[in-house]
Amino acid sequence: MNAAAKIDGHVSEVNVTDELQQVGVLPWRIRRDGEPKVLLITSRRRGRWIVPKGWPMKGRALHLAASREAFEEAGIFGEICPTPITEYRYMKALDSGLEARCRVTVFGMKVRGTLSHWREKGQRQRRWFSLGEGADRLDDAELAEFVRELEATPDRLKQFVDFSEWDRLSSEPQDRAE
Template identity: 40%
Template sequence: MIEQRQLNLHQAGTVRVVRQSAALCYRVQRGTPQVLLITTRGSGRWIIPKGNLIEGLSPSGTASQEAWEEAGVTGTCTPNAFGQFLHYKRRYKKGSAVYLVDVYPLVVKSLAARYPEWQERKRRWFSLGHAASRVNSPDLASLLRNVEHLYH
């Protein structure tokens, strides 16, 4: 599913791998698919809603929950991931980790004005190509570009 990236050998022995779920929130406007990106709370980079697996929820259920908490999205999330991406976080207190993120498509039915993180994040609709150019993760950008090819 995911192209294996080579990690720096020095890093490979010191990092842990964490599984996460993400929601690729989308809609189709005038025949064109759009995805909803949100900003991170810290740096303001553009990402998709994601988080650690939640006990008692399926991975796609976790993706739906993260979409609600981080973006105010309600909708239908597919039970099967359509892709994965990796990202690396260096945290001084918690230690560094590589995150393996399964991505679940979520058709957006509505957006709430207020949701748990509404004061901490921005959200914006992007075309797939523009979204790929705005995210900082090369793996996520590649995933977005590959989804774009399905619609052409």
């Protein structure tokens, strides 16, 4: 069965029996006291806690498309890992009223800054959570399980950046105006 979906800024016909590809970001930071935090945002329609995600962009590497989504949806920027850290699947409600199965490839981002004003600020909430609380709040069970695994072994976050940069990056990001 086909349905219309907005993909990469264009309305396209998609076969809802196919798995659609999306890209996402798991934004994180290490507080000065050493506690790791993850940043989650709410979805626009139902207010579920999710990670920033969207469609791949033609001509742009997947991790850079994910970084762009994080900037637009959460008002954050930072160092993005070019290698995916996990993936998960979920059912996406399309504008047509149908649902399509999506596979989200997730990239880790060490957040270096947050904007006070950003494109989707009026449409979403954004909040930092401990790894355990973030896992509890996440609407997507597969991603929540990954975050729970990070809570058990938080040093795995170090894999998402160049280890030689770890000490320099361990401070909290500064808020910035756009």
